[in-house]
Amino acid sequence: MFTGIVEELGTVARIVRGSSRQRISIGCSKILEDIHIGDSIAVNGVCLTVVEFTGHGFSADVMNETFTRSSLGTLKPGSYVDLERAMAADGRFGGHIVSGHIDGTGVIKSIRPDGNAIWFEIAASREITDGIVEKGSIAIDGISLTIAAVDNLSFKVSIIPHTLKETVLGVKKVGDTVNLETDVIGKYVKKLLASQTTNAGLTKEMLLANGFY
Template sequence: MFTGIIEEVGTLRAVQRGAHSAVLTIGASRVLSDLKIGDSVAVNGVCLTATRLLPDGFTADVMHETLNRSALGPLEPGSPVNLERAMAAGGRFGGHIVSGHIDGTGTIRALRRDDNAVWYTVSAAPALLKYIVEKGSIAIDGISLTVAAVDAASFSVSIIPHTAASTILGTKRPGDTVNLETDLIGKYVEKLLTFRDQPASGGLTLEILRQNGF
């Protein structure tokens, strides 16, 4: 589990590609302080497992499903990446609940400066947009952000200078692809409500919820 508060920007040092998978070598410093083999690290918002520790980085395997669903596949050596270690139980919860399981990708359509802030408009598929609500949370490349506006084809966020300087979002331009993870709550609510139309299945219904005090 992650918070969407990026700890550092690392560098993709090497990519070893297989037929349907890849091994990433990532240069880092801050996240190495207590990193162990088997620990989770969010790389551009994608939860990966550290498989080998290096003096100045770590390696991680990326499976077929992750390459298909995320924007990690096109990355080349030299690409900067957002890094965040899994949240410690005693840490501050500064962002929102981020699982590191990407729902899909979006495309930056426009940037607009607003005094010291910058508005990013990101287009996404309807299957993702239905979970994105104004003033709700969204993780873009692993960054916890608040949705400022949403319509039928896209959503917008406004970022402060610190976010632009401390993450790779400040380097993104129109046409770039970004990883998106929508808020977990909406997906769970939708799943529960689908049982309302399938009472014969023995699943959860509104009547069962009422009987149990919900």
């Protein structure tokens, strides 16, 4: 599990895509302070497993499906990526619950300055927008952010200077693809409501019967 608080901006050192091997190597420093073979690292919000590491970075195997269904397929040597290690049991929960299993991708529709902040509008599928609410949480390239506005075709977030400086959003442009993961709690609630076959709607009794106290 992750929290959406990016620890470091890494740099793609190498990408291998072949019939027998698919691997990405990333240069970094901070997260190497406590890294082991088999650790989970969120790379632009995608949970990958460390298979090798050196004093300068780490490598992870990537399925072709992951390259195809995420923005990892658009990366090239020199690209910046957001990095976050899995949350330690005694760590602070600074963002929100992030699984590292993205729901899809979106495309940056506009970037607009607003005082010391920057507004990003992200075009996304109806499947994504149906799973988010205003003032709710979303992970964009692994960054925990708050939804400022949403409609059927897109949503908006407002980025503070610190986030812009410390994450890949600082180098993103209109038209770029980003990974999106909606709030996992919202997914469970949505499925719970969809499973109800009666017309009673959301009731106290129904919530208690399904483990909500």
